[in-house]
Amino acid sequence: MTATRVLVLNSGSSSLKYQLLDMRDGGRLAVGLVERIGERTSRLRHTPSAGGGESRERTGAIADHDAALKAVAEELARDGLGLDSPELAAIGHRVVHGGRRFTEPTVVDDAVLAEIERLIPVAPLHNPANLTGIRTARALRPDLPQVAVFDTAFHTTMPESAARYAIDVETADRHRIRRYGFHGTSHAFVSRATAALLGRAPEDVNVIVLHLGNGASASAVRGGTCVDTSMGLTPLEGLVMGTRSGDVDPAVIFHLARVGDMSIGEIDTLLNKKSGLTGLCGDNDMREIRRRIDEGDERARLAFDIYIHRLKKYIGAYCAVLGRVDAVAFTAGVGENAAPVREAAVAGLDQLGLAVDPELNAARADGPRIVSPAGARVAVAVVPTDEELEIATQTYALVGKANS
């Protein structure tokens, strides 16, 4: 029997998203999510054959990513899709930080694991969870290729002028400080899907991709190649996020240490976990923020306005970086679902050729779609991301190559 299935694991700081795909047709045999890992109120939601089967839920404490993956393996086994299946060709893992070394999907061995571990200080919320996912999967199926697909890979094409910070070159090089960029799997997938939506080849299209999830980042993609992105050494820089501040004056950190008497660890936690929308109004979920705005809540309104102001600045900046822009693509949880965010982000940018058609923008639909008025110079599009499919495709291509 030829093994044609790939299990994809996307481990976040407190969540584990997974999909089992059949690579003959990209069909989903199972999808699921474990949330609030490490809390007493963890929840696993498992859906066999996405769309078809009945979802099952488990609640109750799931201590860590090791326990989460074991619970997922049990759910898969209940549907006859267990990790022991001979039809499983590989397990593909999203790994957030690959530094400069990993520019391609990579089969994991001990040396690769050690390098992912070395990069923990520059992806403290993500790489530890990614590592646990890989180690547990390896223990469950030691014979199976485990493939790491890196968030940073797509951004390695950025020119030095975009990737280097203007700090002392020797210090920067010694500590490998530069802009790496993240969510690359999504930026790659969405920029290609946007070109397809326009009916053009990726090489002919310049796209600004706005990946607005809990973490959020923008990228400027010229002819299929990333030329700039908003996240930096770590996934903290750039846009306002669910709990992360995005851009601040770096001197804020010195000030908090000297005048606010905070430790570096406390400031790290402040900027990564207690800032962004949460820090501004107490909520990180855009649905909740919109609900509060509708009720006249001023703090939620200001948080939304700050979020939009930053987004607009990046759209303007990337118009300047690209020179010619063919499309602006909104993606991920907020980008795909929050019509008011898309409308506000391009409001007043008609000089740049950007506008949305209110009806098209407000309409609900599943697939990629254009929401700018007919004949607009720049297409504004909603393009659902599919990091899992992209990871599965890259994983299967690599394993297939190794086997042929």
Ligand SMILES: Nc1ncnc2c1ncn2[C@@H]1O[C@H](COP(=O)(O)OP(=O)(O)O)[C@@H](O)[C@H]1O
């Ligand atoms: N219907 C919706 N309307 C507005 N925002 C939404 C909606 N659904 C999801 N979101 C936003 O999307 C976020 C999650 O996005 P997602 O891309 O899944 O993030 P992540 O992968 O970082 O967990 C939520 O925190 C919420 O702010």
Ligand SMILES: CC(=O)OP(=O)(O)O
């Ligand atoms: C890199 C990053 O920010 O990822 P996420 O949005 O999954 O937190």
Ligand SMILES: [Mg+2]
């Ligand atoms: Mg995400």
